Amino acid sequence: MPSDIPTKDWLRKHPEVRTIRVAAADLNGQARGKRIPARFADKVVAEGTRFPLSVLNLDIWGEDIDDSPLIFDAGDADGVLRPTERGFVPMPWLDAPTALLPIWMYRENGQPYDGDPRHALAGVLRGFRRHGLTPVVATELEFFLIDDSGRKLQVPLSPRSGKRRKAAETLSIRALDAFDAFFTDLYDAAEAMDIPADTAISETGLGQFEINMVHTADALRAADDAWLFKMLVKGLARRHGFAASFMAKPYAEYAGNGLHTHFSLIDAEGENVFDDGGPKGSDTLRHAVGGCLAAMHECGLIFAPHANSYERLVPEMHAPTSIAWAYENRTAALRIPAGNPAARRVEHRVSGGDVNPYLMLAAILGAALIGIEERIEPPAPITGNAYAQGLPQIPADWQEAIDDFERSETVARIFPPELIRNYVLTKRQELHYMAELTPEERLEVYLDTV
Structure with missing residues (x-):
């Protein structure tokens, strides 16, 4: 080095x-x-x-x-x-x-x-290089701004009006403007840290926002950006007198935080190999989708790593629960966005905001690579409401996710044995001690840590 x-x-x-x-x-x-x-x-x-x-x-x-x-x-x-x-x-x-x-x-x-998550992602990327391919990645990070000064979490007072709006503010300019000083500082800080923070929107949760990162042909850099951005948002919020959290589900009655990932692949000439010139995408895209779907259940522990993660993965709450793919359908776990064929890509929508970005990208890209290498054919894309179609399910239980991750042959192809062993030991210990805590105590643990 x-x-x-x-x-x-x-x-x-x-x-x-x-x-x-x-x-x-x-x-x-x-x-x-x-x-x-x-x-x-x-x-x-x-x-x-x-x-x-x-x-x-x-x-x-x-x-x-x-x-x-x-x-x-x-x-x-x-x-x-x-x-x-x-x-x-x-x-x-x-x-x-x-x-x-x-x-x-x-x-x-x-x-x-081998127990370092950043090295796990680097190992997956070496696999792509052997095929002359480079992943192009972007992440979308959702988080809540929270007043945690009392016994019950609530949206912070607006610095502009001094009022507390206890309602969802989907795509609300008013909600963004209410915290304009925070977002102005956040963008200035992201620029100073060379984090490519792009569009900000207000989301469907109480005091919830999302900021997108610009696509990059360096997946390690994308993971770094997500990791650093989470530290920045949480640290800067405290300077403004409130908390910020990426935990999967701070409010039972509102949608939780996701960390959606968009990815495509370029070849040595810089051409997007997912592009077939039309709306459907290439065979390579379809095989990448097949690999991601085949690994989705067994990699569930990566996408939902904590006790609170499973409170997000419930039907009709803007988080996917079914293992399925679709074109322009946000109820599916994998969405193929419309638009210019040259930008054809896969959106992986399963992860909560509480994930480790390095492990998340390793799992997504590693599964896609297996699909491409083995030419895995996915089932037909769905149409309509994925929640209502009786489809195979993402793990809904932490214990189940740990067990399936530990014994998975697919996981063993993506991650080194030492990392799998260490991660399973970590999650089994957390499972044991979280069972001794009240819901309020678990909330306190996750609010600041993830």
Whole structure:
């Protein structure tokens, strides 16, 4: 790994930055790392830093996994964490000028650590490169702005009117304008962090919004953007006096947060291989759809990783529950949008906002690649309401999702054995301890963490 990816000149051009954070994403997408004085940053850039391999395998509370073989059996050995190609990014939600250096984990011998979710996505992308293909990816991130100062969650007071509108505001300019100061700061911060935040809309939930990311031919970058954007939104909301959360379902009576993903594939000439010149798309698109559908149930734990995730996956609440695909139909798990054939793509609509973006993209793209390699034919696209057609279902139960993920041959083709083992251990521990909590206590855990 080259040591000059995050140029040292960045900090020299930003002398106001006195401290840095170095952080990697654990299996839950939580940032794990260290605070370091900026004057020691050159050493981190050149040599990396170290912390235990087990740190990327903590539960949602940040606790060790009780029976993890990484700890006592292996002596809780260190990994070496090196900067990713992202380099330094500012952290505009903090009071003091600070920079974040994203890192990922390697073993002592220089090999990528298989329990690192970013390396899992990198492995899937290597599979596409062997076929001369590059995924083009965009994400749509939904989140709630929440007043969590009392015992019951509610929409924050409008900074403009001082009123609290307790209603859905679908595609409401008024709702966007009510929080204009927050969104103005958010877009300025996203630009400073080089996150390609595009259109913002108000959504169907109480104080719910969505921001789309611009398509990129770098899926690792797309996952980085989603991971960093979630940190930014939550941190910046606190500066504005309220909370923001990507948890799947904070309000039982309103739709939950999704993290929809659009993807296409380009060849060595930059041509979209999903485009057949017409509205249906190519054979390659159809095979990618077939792979995604075939893997959808067994990858359910990636798309719905937490207890609260399954409260979102209920019929008629704007989240797909059926394993099906369709053209221009948002009740299906996979939607093929209309429009210019050159932009033909697949929209994967299953994931909640609480997912780990690296694992999510690895699961989606990995399944699509299997479909392309094996020329998997999907069932016929549906028309009408997917909820009412008796179709195969996405897991509706956390325990079922864990079990199916653990024994899946398809999952084993997408993810390394060590990551599968660690993820299952993590989820079984969380399942056990979440059962001891009240709904209010579970809500408190997820509000800030995911």
